[in-house]
Amino acid sequence: MTSKTGIILLIWILLTAANLFPVNYYGEIEFIVTIIKVAFMISWIGLSICLVSLQIGLINWQNRELLWGINTIQVVTNPILNKVINILSSSIVSSCFTFQSIESVGICSGEIEDIGRNLPKAIKYIVMRIVLFYLGSLVLLTLMIPSNDSRLIDNNGNGDSGSAMTSPFVIALINCGVGGTSILINIVNFVILTSMISAANSNIYFGSRCLLSMVEEGYFWPQFAKTTRNGGVPVYAILLTSAIGLIISLLSNWKSMDIFLTLLINLSATTGLLMWLFISVSYLRFRATLEYNGLPYNQLSYTSSSSLLFCLPMRQASWFSIVSIVVIILSNGVTNVWQFNWDSFASCYLTSIVVIIGVVCFSYKWNEPVLKPVAEIDIFTDHSPNAFK
Structure with a gap:
């Protein structure tokens, strides 16, 4: 067993076990992870603004050829139309994938206490996070990384798509003069790993509840609707959802x-x-x-x-x-x-x-x-x- 496989199995066991407890435990885990992510994003945005102001400025926006990204495919001779086709055929879909799962607050609504007060509050916080953290960080990344950066295009320039240096957040800091071996880079990669674990944890929760809803509507085998007496946790739905995630994760080894x-x-x-x-x-x-x-x-x-x-x-x-x-x-x-x-x-x-x-x-x-x-x-x-x- 490789170390990567061992880590995947360990994380899978922990996340599956966490989801088998009553939902308040899932909420506590997400609360702690969210604090880490929010603190990181606020710190990263503040640091990035300082680095951009002192070192890079608007140099990556002043190059008109790179302002709207690079063309990944040449389909027509007209440069403007070709740029539009490239944006429509790749960039927009990739951006949508990044923003997906914001609608998952609706899935959680069935297990929210005092839903009339807490659900509207959660929705407002989601909008604030999108505007501040998603859009704000993306704007800063475009200032700090040119669209033709080889580490974005060629997987760190050496075909190593698994390198810890391929994250745009890491590349941005390196472009601003932060050393690749700096503790700051390690902190960034740790938070990215934490976010990935949080996403896996959330996906087990959302997938199992969607599966439970399918059973209740008569679209799936009724055995998967079985829940625990204490907390009403859909055990079989969670196990099936997490098992599918484990199989896909293990396939990434090949x-x-x-x-x-x-x-x-x-x-x-x-x-x-x-x-x-x-x-x-x-x-x-x-x-x-x-x-x-x-x-x-x-x-x-x-x-x-x-x-x-x-x-x-x-x-x-x-x-x-x-x-x-x-x-x-x-x-x-x-x-x-x-x-x-x-x-x-x-x-x-x-x-x-x-x-x-x-x-x-x-x-x-x-x-x-x-x-x-x-x-x-x-x-x-x-x-x-x-x-x-």
């Missing part, structure tokens, strides 16, 4: 599986976009159902009068999201029009094709419409007594 893992990441990114698409559609259907039943939207316990997106009302923002997601998914593999490749086509469109075929087939099998008529949508059964103010 170089021959690189293509499969890359394909899996691309499929996951598309799946996340489709999930956002369905959430937007569900929101529009929910609003239509409220109107059909004569229920005032503004009297719900929690409402959002407008989105952060150009201050659009939520309905218009949902339509904007639907159109944007469809454009992103379709443009992801647009380079196949000029240079067709089965691997690229499958990674870009296989998920969407499977979902469309699956929806149509199951709709026919279960004799149910793809979208229920508004009059048949039930929003009253098992509804919360505090749903309205």
Whole structure:
């Protein structure tokens, strides 16, 4: 057994065991990890602002050829159109993958105490974290790293994709004069490792609860709905979810599986976009159902009068999201029009094709419409007594 395999097994055992305890233990672990991540991001942003101001400035933004990134593929001769195609076919989907899982707060809502007070607070904190930590750190990274940096393009320049020096946060500090052997670099890598463990911990939780929901809706074997008496933890759902994660993690030990893992990441990114698409559609259907039943939207316990997106009302923002997601998914593999490749086509469109075929087939099998008529949508059964103010 290699050291990498041993570490994977150890972390898997610990995370699986942690999720088998009542959910408050999961929350405590995430609380501690979040404190570490938030403290790191605040410190890193502050340090980066100082380093950019004193050493680098706007030099990486002043190079117009690199301002919008490099072209990974040449498909047309027009430089502007080629740049747009490269951005649509790679950068946007990769960015969406980075932001996925922010919707998971909805999955946690079933186990939140005093949901009317705590859920809106959690949603507001998520928005603050996205604006400050995600977008703020990305802006600083573009200032500190040129888009043609060889360590970003060539896996640290020597094909070593597993090197601890390939993280953009590490590359940014090195570009600003921090030594590669500095303790600061080790701290950054430790926090990155902590974040990865936190993501694995969260994915076990979210995956098991999604599986439990599928069982409750009759879409999966009922055995996986079994829960513990103390805490109501879905044991079998957790074990299945974590087992799948373990198998995928162990596959990363084999170089021959690189293509499969890359394909899996691309499929996951598309799946996340489709999930956002369905959430937007569900929101529009929910609003239509409220109107059909004569229920005032503004009297719900929690409402959002407008989105952060150009201050659009939520309905218009949902339509904007639907159109944007469809454009992103379709443009992801647009380079196949000029240079067709089965691997690229499958990674870009296989998920969407499977979902469309699956929806149509199951709709026919279960004799149910793809979208229920508004009059048949039930929003009253098992509804919360505090749903309205």
